[in-house]
Amino acid sequence: MDPGLVARFAAIVGARNCLAEPPALVTYECDGLTSMRARPGVVVLPASTGEVAAVVRLAREAGVAIVPRGAGTGLSGGALPVAGCVVVGLARMRRILEADLANGWARVEAGVANLDVSKHLAAAGAYYAPDPSSQRVCTIGGNVAENSGGAHCLKYGFTVNHVLGARVVLADGSVVDLGGPVADPAGFDLLAAFVGSEGTLGIVTEVVLRVLRKPEATRTLFATFPSCAEAGETVSAIIASGIVPAAIEMMDTLAIAAARAATGLDWPEVGAALLVDVDGTVGEAGHTAARAGEIARGSGALEVRWPRDEAERQLMWKGRKSAFAAVGRISPSYLVQDGVIPRSEIARALGEVARLAREAGLRVANVFHAGDGNLHPLVLYDARVPGEERKAEELAGEILRMCVRLGGSITGEHGVGADKVVYMGEMFSEDDLATMDLVRSAFDPERLFNPGKVLPAPRLCGERPWPSRVRPVEAADPAGPA
Amino acid sequence: MEGRRLLDDCVHCGFCLPACPTYVSWGVEPDSPRGRIDLMRALADGRLPLDPEVVTHFDSCLGCMGCVTACPSGVRYDVLIEETRARVEREVRRPLADRLFRSAIFALFPHPARLRALVLPLLLWSRSGLDALARRLGLYGLLPPRLGEMAELLPPLGARNLAASLPETTPARGPRRARVGLVAGCVQRVFFPGVNDATVRVLASEGCEVVVPRGQGCCGALSVHAGREDEARRMARALISSFEGLGLDAVVVNAAGCGSTLKEYGRLLADDPAWAARAAAFSERVRDVSELLARLGPVAPRQPLALSVAFHDACHVAHAQGLREEPRALLTGIPGLRLLEVPDGDQCCGSAGIHNLVDPASADEIGERKVDRVLSVGADLLASANPGCTLQIRKLAGRRGVAVRAAHPIEVLDASLHGTSLPGAPRTGR
Ligand SMILES: Cc1cc2nc3c(=O)[nH]c(=O)nc-3n(C[C@H](O)[C@H](O)[C@H](O)COP(=O)(O)OP(=O)(O)OC[C@H]3O[C@@H](n4cnc5c(N)ncnc54)[C@H](O)[C@@H]3O)c2cc1C
Ligand code: SF4
Ligand code: SF4
Numbered sequence: 001m002d003p004g005l006v007a008r009f010a011a012i013v014g015a016r017n018c019l020a021e022p023p024a025l026v027t028y029e030c031d032g033l034t035s036m037r038a039r040p041g042v043v044v045l046p047a048s049t050g051e052v053a054a055v056v057r058l059a060r061e062a063g064v065a066i067v068p069r070g071a072g073t074g075l076s077g078g079a080l081p082v083a084g085c086v087v088v089g090l091a092r093m094r095r096i097l098e099a100d101l102a103n104g105w106a107r108v109e110a111g112v113a114n115l116d117v118s119k120h121l122a123a124a125g126a127y128y129a130p131d132p133s134s135q136r137v138c139t140i141g142g143n144v145a146e147n148s149g150g151a152h153c154l155k156y157g158f159t160v161n162h163v164l165g166a167r168v169v170l171a172d173g174s175v176v177d178l179g180g181p182v183a184d185p186a187g188f189d190l191l192a193a194f195v196g197s198e199g200t201l202g203i204v205t206e207v208v209l210r211v212l213r214k215p216e217a218t219r220t221l222f223a224t225f226p227s228c229a230e231a232g233e234t235v236s237a238i239i240a241s242g243i244v245p246a247a248i249e250m251m252d253t254l255a256i257a258a259a260r261a262a263t264g265l266d267w268p269e270v271g272a273a274l275l276v277d278v279d280g281t282v283g284e285a286g287h288t289a290a291r292a293g294e295i296a297r298g299s300g301a302l303e304v305r306w307p308r309d310e311a312e313r314q315l316m317w318k319g320r321k322s323a324f325a326a327v328g329r330i331s332p333s334y335l336v337q338d339g340v341i342p343r344s345e346i347a348r349a350l351g352e353v354a355r356l357a358r359e360a361g362l363r364v365a366n367v368f369h370a371g372d373g374n375l376h377p378l379v380l381y382d383a384r385v386p387g388e389e390r391k392a393e394e395l396a397g398e399i400l401r402m403c404v405r406l407g408g409s410i411t412g413e414h415g416v417g418a419d420k421v422v423y424m425g426e427m428f429s430e431d432d433l434a435t436m437d438l439v440r441s442a443f444d445p446e447r448l449f450n451p452g453k454v455l456p457a458p459r460l461c462g463e464r465p466w467p468s469r470v471r472p473v474e475a476a477d478p479a480g481p482a
Numbered sequence: 483m484e485g486r487r488l489l490d491d492c493v494h495c496g497f498c499l500p501a502c503p504t505y506v507s508w509g510v511e512p513d514s515p516r517g518r519i520d521l522m523r524a525l526a527d528g529r530l531p532l533d534p535e536v537v538t539h540f541d542s543c544l545g546c547m548g549c550v551t552a553c554p555s556g557v558r559y560d561v562l563i564e565e566t567r568a569r570v571e572r573e574v575r576r577p578l579a580d581r582l583f584r585s586a587i588f589a590l591f592p593h594p595a596r597l598r599a600l601v602l603p604l605l606l607w608s609r610s611g612l613d614a615l616a617r618r619l620g621l622y623g624l625l626p627p628r629l630g631e632m633a634e635l636l637p638p639l640g641a642r643n644l645a646a647s648l649p650e651t652t653p654a655r656g657p658r659r660a661r662v663g664l665v666a667g668c669v670q671r672v673f674f675p676g677v678n679d680a681t682v683r684v685l686a687s688e689g690c691e692v693v694v695p696r697g698q699g700c701c702g703a704l705s706v707h708a709g710r711e712d713e714a715r716r717m718a719r720a721l722i723s724s725f726e727g728l729g730l731d732a733v734v735v736n737a738a739g740c741g742s743t744l745k746e747y748g749r750l751l752a753d754d755p756a757w758a759a760r761a762a763a764f765s766e767r768v769r770d771v772s773e774l775l776a777r778l779g780p781v782a783p784r785q786p787l788a789l790s791v792a793f794h795d796a797c798h799v800a801h802a803q804g805l806r807e808e809p810r811a812l813l814t815g816i817p818g819l820r821l822l823e824v825p826d827g828d829q830c831c832g833s834a835g836i837h838n839l840v841d842p843a844s845a846d847e848i849g850e851r852k853v854d855r856v857l858s859v860g861a862d863l864l865a866s867a868n869p870g871c872t873l874q875i876r877k878l879a880g881r882r883g884v885a886v887r888a889a890h891p892i893e894v895l896d897a898s899l900h901g902t903s904l905p906g907a908p909r910t911g912r
Contacts, residue, residue, distance in 0.1 A: 017509075021535050023524075024539075026521060026524045026529065027512045027514075030494065032496065043511075045509055045510060071496050071499060073495060073496045089511075091509035091510070094509075134495065134497070137500055262554045326554045327555075328491055328554070332491075383490070
């Protein structure tokens with residue numbers, strides 16, 4: 001990037017928080033999806049909404065694309081830079097500004113880590129419910145942008161159900177408050193459009209979150225099964241019995257092995273396992289947990305375990321939450337896929353996944369939010385074997401098509417990003433997509449924010465032709481773009 | 483190449499970010515574990531040249547290994563950064579002042595005799611009151627920052643430091659349960675001799691015959707952490723030799739940084755056919771003192787200590803050796819003692835390795851957070867198993883005019899077993 005422009009960005013955020021040297025830029029080339037890379041022109045780390053607004057105004061004046069970034073844990077390439085762009089990182093805006101527990105809300109800066117909110121509120125007996133497995137790291141701003149979910153969203157709902165308001169910086173540098181602590185404000189619900197917009201409408205700088213009282217009791221059970229069929233049946237049976245578990249997570253043999261390797265848990269080698277949380281008052285939690293255990297046994301469970309103490313319970317959940325990353329222990333590379341199927345089709349869908357994997361000659365590990373039918377097939381491969389990465393990408397794509405065929409969706413919670421733009425046309429009609437694009441243009445007519453993400457190629461006249469898919473790094477110029 | 487394979491273990495999930503003190507401080511990716519691994523990868527692939535700009539991001543790494551504990555994918559960042567530092571040391575020419583300063587550290591710290599020679603003048607200097615005056619007037623602030631840092635870190639010295647020497651063999655009290663060798667540690671031996679004395683007494687009371695081989699040198703931890711591999715290997719061979727053939731059940735160490743290095747000798751000398759097997763056998767037998775005592779189980783009667791103790795996890799015990807329960811167990815076995823956890827206790831204090839000497843400004847920035855947390859606990863005493871951490875926390879608290887009373891956990895146990903007195907509060911800067 002032109003040094004003069006870099007200097008102007010530096011003047012806004014301070015030299016230390018404006019990175020333009022090649023080594024620093026290399027570390028922002030990708031997010032949690034490492035197969036797609038592009039080098040930004042500059043990375044700025046503002047400390048306030050005012051600085052964000054000034055950065056946006058300058059980028060707009062210079063005609064440079066803007067890519068917002070939280071912790072870079074996204075799995076769909078949402079924070080993947082556009083070559084030569086300005087990446088606006090929120091990592092330094094991580095203050096918890098105020099909490100009003102009597103009215104059930106807290107106001108935080110967008111860069112605060114999801115789990116830090118709950119940690120901050122723990123002493124007062126409150127917490128923030130959505131719990132992506134990456135919650136130690138991922139930011140609230142990223143959660144809002146992705147409408148992230150987590151294990152406990154089965155009972156409590158996704159991010160969208162827990163965001164009451166947001167302060168956002170729009171493309172013209174204006175600062176706007178959408179929604180607020182008061183429930184159900186009058187007028188258009190513009191906040192809902194922002195949640196899940198993946199950084200294409202503007203930059204979120206502050207968020208008003210709904211916070212809940214911690215349930216009086218939580219009971220956890222871990223049940224093992226000969227195969228995914230019995231486990232899938234158990235999920236349906238539990239929900240059909242009228243129980244709304246806080247979470248039902250399913251893992252197959254490979255995922256169990258990965259979790260075991262990462263945490264040292266003494267989980268057995270079985271076809272499938274469920275990790276179930278039920279919560280409520282002490283009496284309620286005890287009763288429903290016992291009932292869920294019976295249902296699991298009745299549906300063919302090999303064993304039902306109850307954690308001995310809170311430490312073991314925490315470890316079990318740590319095992320589940322590290323499972324993605326822990327797959328790194330059993331395979332040199334992997335792709336995380338994210339698709340949704342109707343809950344009743346779990347067994348069939350997993351059978352299909354296994355068949356597709358066999359045909360492709362690759363292994364697939366499954367660890368997912370079974371209660372929501374939100375699959376996370378992890379396609380294992382070795383990037384050093386020529387052609388395997390492409391085979392893995394194709395397999396992951398086939399799995400998505402299968403989800404759509406079964407009446408599901410191409411993403412449950414990880415977003416479309418750069419990765420799944422190509423599948424949007426398979427899920428939505430031209431008119432659907434054109435309508436989304438109209439909303440987008442209303443907020444950001446020049447398409448400065450995160451161009452090429454979510455929506456396929458530009459479809460309205462007079463648009464700037466941003467590339468919709470950035471080449472993997474192998475194909476890129478080794479020195480990176482100027 | 484081993485390094486390349488190890489790099490591939492990183493899946494870019496970012497779980498290590500909140501565990502990394504430099505990332506938590508500055509919020510920038512190149513100063514995070516994930517970013518540093520990205521840089522190593524770019525170097526391996528030839529996408530970046532190994533130039534001074536890249537090196538700043540490796541230099542800023544504290545080597546605290548918080549990221550190793552946090553990583554679900556089992557990335558051996560410890561091995562990766564060590565290999566990278568060795569490469570930097572071989573291939574990058576640092577500015578002259580930097581080189582001289584680094585050489586001075588390595589000419590001094592790993593050599594107990596030279597360190598001891600320094601102690602007399604320092605003792606006179608601190609006794610003369612000039613030192614307190616200098617602290618009060620903030621004269622250290624006028625020295626070039628890094629020299630000021632070295633002076634300011636020095637612990638309170640007693641005449642005892644001059645004559646610190648341990649008996650070559652100490653018999654077990656009661657039936658002998660094990661015969662162990664003690665690694666005396668260079669900084670430890672000279673500046674904190676009380677810790678070694680306490681270790682010998684406690685081990686003996688718990689049924690260990692303790693051998694302190696004469697002429698043992700430095701373990702090479704500082705050299706390893708700085709990428710001075712040849713120097714480190716030389717020291718490792720010498721140390722292994724001095725502990726061989728003594729019929730030891732275990733080699734015991736009480737300084738965190740030394741312990742993690744000794745346990746890695748097998749890897750350090752893996753490519754040396756004459757030494758690989760000897761080094762591996764040696765590493766197998768190395769135990770942190772808390773680890774050994776936890777395995778043996780307590781036998782000596784504990785006397786109550788009415789004391790609240792804040793526990794500081796030394797990175798090279800908790801992260802590098804994975805010992806968290808064992809050091810706490812030394813203290814929880816003492817009746818009357820209240821063990822308090824320091825919030826965010828798994829974060830580094832900024833002193834890791836020689837970081838506080840070569841980059842004092844950033845080490846202090848990180849250390850200030852640790853001091854906030856330690857003071858928030860309001861304990862009577864801070865238990866810290868690493869001399870570097872103790873020096874760092876005390877120094878920064880001292881600047882705020884707060885005297886932090888600190889002891890090695892083994893000294894606390896010693897006080898309970900033998901009624902010895904615990905180290906007092908240090909003087910403060912004011
Ligand atoms: C191991 C692992 C497990 C995961 N588990 C889950 C899970 O259980 N559930 C789940 O939903 N996700 C999960 N994810 C995906 C990811 O953590 C979430 O998508 C998360 O919300 C991303 O947050 P982030 O701060 O890392 O955002 P980033 O990755 O930095 O960015 C994500 C997107 O949000 C945009 N963005 C970020 N901050 C802002 C802002 N302030 N304003 C506007 N746009 C912004 C970016 O442009 C990008 O499009 C997981 C990821 C990993 C690596
Ligand atoms: S936690 Fe491990 S795998 Fe994840 S980014 Fe850090 S080093 Fe890489
Ligand atoms: S060793 Fe410590 S400072 Fe270095 S990258 Fe790991 S966590 Fe960060």
